[in-house]
Amino acid sequence: MAVNISTTSVLILSLALLSFGHCCYGQLRVGFYNKDCRNVENIVSRVVGEAFFKDPSLAPAMIRLYFHDCFSNGCDASLLLDGTSSEKKASPNLSVRGYELIDDIKTAVELECNGIVSCADIIALATRDLVTLASGGKTWYAIPTGRFDGTVSLASSVDLPSPRLTVSQTADNFFDRKLSLTDMVLLLGGHTIGVTHCSFIMDRLYNFQNTKQSDPSMDSKLVQELKLK
Numbered sequence: 025m026a027v028n029i030s031t032t033s034v035l036i037l038s039l040a041l042l043s044f045g046h047c048c049y050g051q052l053r054v055g056f057y058n059k060d061c062r063n064v065e066n067i068v069s070r071v072v073g074e075a076f077f078k079d080p081s082l083a084p085a086m087i088r089l090y091f092h093d094c095f096s097n098g099c100d101a102s103l104l105l106d107g108t109s110s111e112k113k114a115s116p117n118l119s120v121r122g123y124e125l126i127d128d129i130k131t132a133v134e135l136e137c138n139g140i141v142s143c144a145d146i147i148a149l150a151t152r153d154l155v156t157l158a159s160g161g162k163t164w165y166a167i168p169t170g171r172f173d174g175t176v177s178l179a180s181s182v183d184l185p186s187p188r189l190t191v192s193q194t195a196d197n198f199f200d201r202k203l204s205l206t207d208m209v210l211l212l213g214g215h216t217i218g219v220t221h222c223s224f225i226m227d228r229l230y231n232f233q234n235t236k237q238s239d240p241s242m243d244s245k246l247v248q249e250l251k252l253k
């Protein structure tokens with residue numbers, strides 16, 4: 025069973041996602057493909073627009089896919105690689121959605137510019153376009169491009185924070201990637217859209233640490249709202 029987290033503004037998220045460029049931001053630039061594939065952003069927008077029209081839930085799905093790719097070994101699209109023990113097979117990635125949309129965009133881009141545009145850039149551009157559509161056009165922002173695709177993808181290298189961690193443990197995970205507490209708070213704002221499964225929150229609503237009570241640190245109104253859902 026799924027719970028709707030919310031459908032409010034995703035502006036904060038769109039700005040925060042740029043922080044993932046920390047590792048190699050200097051090498052990226054807006055308009056990287058102007059010479060060799062100048063239509064790429066239009067192609068991405070067209071395919072994304074058609075897909076969003078059919079399934080708006082692709083917006084949160086792609087935000088999550090982008091985060092899961094970036095958090096393990098940087099934004100190198102290694103999450104897309106198939107294999108018996110690739111990143112896709114790691115448990116936090118089993119419910120990641122949106123791969124087909126990236127495939128469709130890649131196919132459309134390759135028709136016009138063969139072997140030029142990286143999948144890592146396609147993920148970044150597609151997420152930007154989906155966030156823009158989900159916000160009713162309010163949050164468009166320029167994306168620096170020029171990312172390389174990774175060729176190694178190992179489930180064992182996926183070390184996404186568990187939803188069971190405390191705030192300070194989660195912050196340590198972000199610090200390890202040179203992401204500050206502010207980056208973490210902004211990025212977790214990504215959860216303002218999308219769904220989560222009840223299994224992730226049931227104990228905190230009904231049986232926190234086997235007390236048969238809800239988690240006392242939660243806002244009581246939120247507890248009631250989530251219980252109703």
Ligand code: HEM
Pocket residue numbers: 083084085087088091119121185186187188194211212213214215217218219220221224
């Ligand atoms: C401590 C780090 C994080 C944890 C523990 C976490 C955990 C989760 C969990 C448990 C879900 C529900 C999955 C399901 O029920 O299938 C989820 C969904 C989601 N997460 Fe996160 N997350 C984290 C960070 C982030 C960040 C930084 C972003 C944004 C950049 C993000 C974006 C999303 C989105 C958009 C969804 C909804 C996906 C959908 O509707 O398909 N998450 N997350």
